[in-house]
Amino acid sequence: GAVVSQHPSRVICKSGTSVKIECRSLDFQATTMFWYRQFPKKSLMLMATSNEGSKATYEQGVEKDKFLINHASLTLSTLTVTSAHPEDSSFYICSALEQNTEAFFGQGTRLTVV
């Protein structure tokens, strides 16, 4: 299957700081990428759809000013958690759509805000 690389895999940050997470499609171009968060023992929750060259589409209840998404190229989307707080601690996962059919996931980023 296609390869999606997500970085960093783990990050610990202080409350009030911002954290950037990168998602790259390594062997294909992805016009659409998705960002999810997952709490322990819960299912994936879609946060936003990232479209290359245009603004991201956020799901209801997700603050666009807090979770900034940039999809500047066909192989890279970034999620920036701004002014992070302990309640933002979670597992963040990106996925990229290959040929607009199958979605492949990055390795995930475990964010801990202290």
Next chain:
Amino acid sequence: QKEVEQNSGPLSVPEGAIASLNCTYSDRVSQSFFWYRQYSGKSPELIMSIYSNGDKEDGRFTAQLNKASQYVSLLIRDSQPSDSATYLCAAPTGFQKLVFGTGTRLLVSP
């Protein structure tokens, strides 16, 4: 009704048995379905996709789709302890977004 529903489990099977995982969906327009496996603390991994009615086999895995009943299943033959994970069923909605079920936790005992 949730768009994609799964029994959360856990489903416990002995090593070597067949594990049967089920999923129902509400959107009759959905044309494709996906099964992902997620190990604890890891991200989901695509293991099967199915687009047409009937069975699709890949190694020890068989996906079954019944569009009339809005039902999709995953069979794992000769289950191994390494198959112990959470299995997520997913279907696309509009705008290519995938909707996931809550997942079924599978436990394969040696």
